[in-house]
Amino acid sequence: MKFQSQGLISLNINGDIYDYKLYQSLESLSRTRSQRKSAKELNISHTVFNRRILKAEDKLGFKITQKVGNGTILTREGLDLLEEFQKYIVKIEKTNNLNIAGGHISTGLLESIKHPFNTNIYSSSDKDAFELAKRGAVDILTLDDPLIAYERDIDFTPIAYDYLVLISSPECEEIKNISDLNDLNFVNVTGSAQRLAWTTLRHYDINYNIRFKVNSQFDAFKMVRNSKNLHCFLNASYFKGNDILKFDTRHVISLVKVNEDKSEVDEFIDFLLNDGQEDIKNQGFTPI
Template sequence: MNIKPLVNIEIDGKIYNYKLFQSLDLLSKTYSQRKAAKKLGISHSVFNRRILKAEKELGYKLVNKIGSGSELTDDALKLLDLYHTYNNRLKKSKSIRIAGGHIITGLIESLDLPFNLEVFSTDTDSAFSLAQDDLIDILALDDPLIALSNNLDFTPIAFDYMVLVANNKNNKKIESVKDLSNLNFVPVKGTAQRLVWDTLKDNNIPFNLEKEVKSQFDAFKIVKNSDNLYTFLNGSYFKGNDVLKNQTIHSLGFVYSQGLDSEIDKFVNYISNNCSDLIKLQGFSSF
């Protein structure tokens, strides 16, 4: 079965058929309505009526005469760019496209996997936005909260925990949760730090949060250049105090459409069943 999606575009409440955009595309290459019509297998008159009808509905010109030929107007070129943008989104990539948190994407890239992958490391909100727009195949999460909050199926592949990170010159002794009282922390959005803040609140420990950052690496640099700031980062990537290890164990994993693409299913199953030793070597606990 040969299935090929075709793009229609709605403009100001009216739907314009993919045939219009195919016509504009061919006209932009041939500069001839007759040649474009022939390639489409329609008559020149049908082609011309298609353009004129769209111009009337849109309220602006799509085609200008140039000598014995035709060219697209600037407005038509903008429409064609929009069509290509959406059309490209529908094309099946030869790679499995993955976007997500810096920790789990780093783990994926460290594994020797027999798959063709495109891995994009970004903050959770940006990755989630890409997933909502169907621009990626797998949403990779450093923390499952966004999946749980949106009732998405979450497939865990590893465990991690948070460690306290501070400037090496800071000599404050921290052995229990009580020793975290009144400290200033750098929060990182989209991470399992939420488990730290919940633990501190549950134990009535006062604390302060400074300006939030999007990357654990940014938080690390800020803290290392400060004498009075702290942060909690993933123990798999950063060395630190594991004072809240038991309270911050969390899973990392994938959100994807199971059963929709056999190659994606094979990829997730491969990591789940064949990579436990490699995952442990990277500092994580495997499932």
């Protein structure tokens, strides 16, 4: 797939132009996980919203959304498309807005919080966002897992707590005890806080088999739910599952100040640590 930027905020993908309306739809859907809620947010009908998505999928030749329970989430391809839009925004934005980049969980949280700041939020993996931060392309780096900061002795500010839940294939037997995890097959999400689950299993001398590795928690969820004998550990703030390792996998969602000369950076973080904590709680995270 070949991407080229066109106009203020549109992309040329294999000769077809995808404009700001599609970007708005994908960005909203990534937060609400509901076509109806996104349609209401964008002040259009659900029919128009759905048609916009279907038209884009028909032109692209692949699915960019998928049904999950009563909601709708972006596929890996949909997330990639949204990221391309967001990368372009970061490149062309020359205002005083706060440019923020980070993992899907932490940026999803920030996008859901009502605040008085003008922000551009780029969602990717912790690793990719860290590369942007090293180049000075963003003002704030958000981390789904503080490991990158720990490894490099970088100061970070916790803004919320999260933990991991066990997601299992529909046909699997219910897991009631940690010993029931012995010899099970798992999907590993690269760069996620899953490292805490693997450390815990080793601590309890539980043998586990990593059968697949993916880059997205949403890909892992889809893979597990469509299989007969797979499991994975995903963030409780986004997924409902078995909280058997709740206390062992508790971790912080954090921010790193990249541009310390910008006064809005400290103001934004201060807001999140005070007035924003109620919204953080409402989004399924544990406040600091």
